[in-house]
Amino acid sequence: MAEPETDEVYAQITLHPEPDTTFEAPLGLDPVVVDLLGMGKGAAWVNGNSIGRFWPNYTASADGCNGCDYRGSYKAEKCQTGCGEPSQRWYHVPRTFLKPGEPNTLVLFEEAGGDPAQVNFQTVTVGTACSTAEQGKTLNLSCQGGRTISNIDLASIGGPKGTCGSYQKGGCESDEVYSLISEECVGKESCSIQIGDNLLGKCNCVCNLVKLSWS
Numbered sequence: 001m002a003e004p005e006t007d008e009v010y011a012q013i014t015l016h017p018e019p020d021t022t023f024e025a026p027l028g029l030d031p032v033v034v035d036l037l038g039m040g041k042g043a044a045w046v047n048g049n050s051i052g053r054f055w056p057n058y059t060a061s062a063d064g065c066n067g068c069d070y071r072g073s074y075k076a077e078k079c080q081t082g083c084g085e086p087s088q089r090w091y092h093v094p095r096t097f098l099k100p101g102e103p104n105t106l107v108l109f110e111e112a113g114g115d116p117a118q119v120n121f122q123t124v125t126v127g128t129a130c131s132t133a134e135q136g137k138t139l140n141l142s143c144q145g146g147r148t149i150s151n152i153d154l155a156s157i158g159g160p161k162g163t164c165g166s167y168q169k170g171g172c173e174s175d176e177v178y179s180l181i182s183e184e185c186v187g188k189e190s191c192s193i194q195i196g197d198n199l200l201g202k203c204n205c206v207c208n209l210v211k212l213s214w215s
Contacts, residue, residue, distance in 0.1 A: 021106040023121055025098040030123035032093045034106070037086060038118025042110040049097040056086045057112060068183055081148075081187040093121070128153060130164035133195045142190035149191070152182045 026032055034051070036044065041055045065083035098104055108116055124147070133139035143149060153167075154160065155178040160167040185191035 021108070021116065021119075022103040023106065025095070025100045025102075025104055026121060026123045028123060029095075032095060032098065033090045033122055033124055034093055035089060035118075035120050035122060036091060036108075037089050039108065039114035039116065040110060040112030042108060042112070042114075044091065044109070045107045046093050046097045047099065047104055049094075051091050051093055051097070054091060055088050057114070058087050060085055060087050079187075090124075128164070130167075133193075135195050137195050139193045139195055140190070141185055141192075148187055148189055149185050152178060152186060154178075155181045 034044070034046075036054045037056050039054055040057045041053075043053045044051050060082055062084035064077055064080045068079040106119070108114075108119070110116075129141075131139060131141060141149060154169070156167065156169055157177055160169055162168050181193060184193055
């Protein structure tokens with residue numbers, strides 16, 4: 001009896017255990033991530049521990065990020081960000097996987113082709129920053145390392161009390177200022193806002209200063 005015919009499937013794969021994939025554990029206690037933006041599709045291990053599959057060359061659609069207005073009814077497509085960018089890039093490396101003071105090994109199993117020379121390890125600091133700008137000045141907010149502004153905790157034009165991280169609203173506020181700044185900055189790596197009547201004009205009192213708490 002003849003054996004049934006089978007379709008043979010061939011896949012080209014690349015294993016990257018090269019010498020330059022050894023690295024030192026970053027100092028400190030901040031969370032560690034590996035940036036795999038230069039890779040294609042595959043799986044990764046640190047010191048024999050799997051950190052999962054990666055697929056940085058799968059990008060989100062370039063359409064759908066035109067402007068943002070939170071008013072009106074909600075739709076899933078509303079206020080989208082990251083259009084045309086990789087759907088995956090940063091991968092968490094638990095510090096329990098790392099060996100401080102010793103060489104650590106990264107192994108990449110690549111299915112779609114990539115450049116391991118672009119791979120790098122970083123630490124991530126999650127925290128709150130504060131900014132102040134006077135009337136007629138430009139308020140500039142920015143994050144480093146490709147990170148984005150996640151939230152505006154407080155936007156005050158009424159002389160808030162307290163210190164950075166523990167501000168309390170003052171007696172003269174504008175609810176519209178928070179919405180305006182959030183729409184302009186949240187989800188972006190940086191933003192610039194001219195402090196003028198478009199913001200301070202929303203205040204019911206004499207206001208000439210904007211203070212922000214953001215993360």
